Amino acid sequence: MPTGVALRDVREQLFGAAERIVLHDGPNALTSRAVTAEAGCAKGVLHRHFADFDAFLAEFVLDRIARLAPEAEALREAAGTGTLADNLTSALTSLFESVAVAIVALITSRDGLRARLRETLPAGVPVLTEAAGMIAAYLTAERDLGRLDACADVDALAPALIGAAHLLFADRTAAPPEPEAVRRMVTTVLAGAVREP
Missing domain, CATH: 1.10.357 (Tetracycline Repressor; domain 2)
Incomplete structure (x- = not known):
């Protein structure tokens, strides 16, 4: 993922990925690795923006x-x-x-x-x-x-x-x-x- 991407864009990308996972695979499939993989970004991106x-x-x-x-x-x-x-x-x-x-x-x-x-x-x-x-x-x-x-x-x-x-x-x-x-x-x-x- 390129550096300098606005936080709001990253949030939307991650939230969209989480929604797709929940809708298609259910809440048990929702992990940080699944979200970042679905969003197409490095796992560390999620943890950089959320505690x-x-x-x-x-x-x-x-x-x-x-x-x-x-x-x-x-x-x-x-x-x-x-x-x-x-x-x-x-x-x-x-x-x-x-x-x-x-x-x-x-x-x-x-x-x-x-x-x-x-x-x-x-x-x-x-x-x-x-x-x-x-x-x-x-x-x-x-x-x-x-x-x-x-x-x-x-x-x-x-x-x-x-x-x-x-x-x-x-x-x-x-x-x-x-x-x-x-x-x-x-x-x-x-x-x-x-x-x-």
């Missing part, structure tokens, strides 16, 4: 969580359009077909990584907690527009939707669930809370 491998993984997870912001904004902007079931089916499918499911498995399998993430994210399961916040913000906007019952508990509905969706997508070895299965789950969780037009 240790768990520090690298923590930054990788935080970077991927930050990438949820545009999806969260798009979902909030969808409030008042289409149907709640369609909007949520699309958002949950997009979220769980991404690297999110693999990252959750990575977090739960590495004590050192969880400890590092607790320094920044003291509660919940990273990625899932932020995803629940994204869904809660959307449901709040829909409630404010009158499309969700005024008494609907969005702080209970959002994690219920995230948990149920995670179970649908959790088996990385099987084909992802059909959109209709995701939609059926969404309509079941929201049953009684959606106001008919």
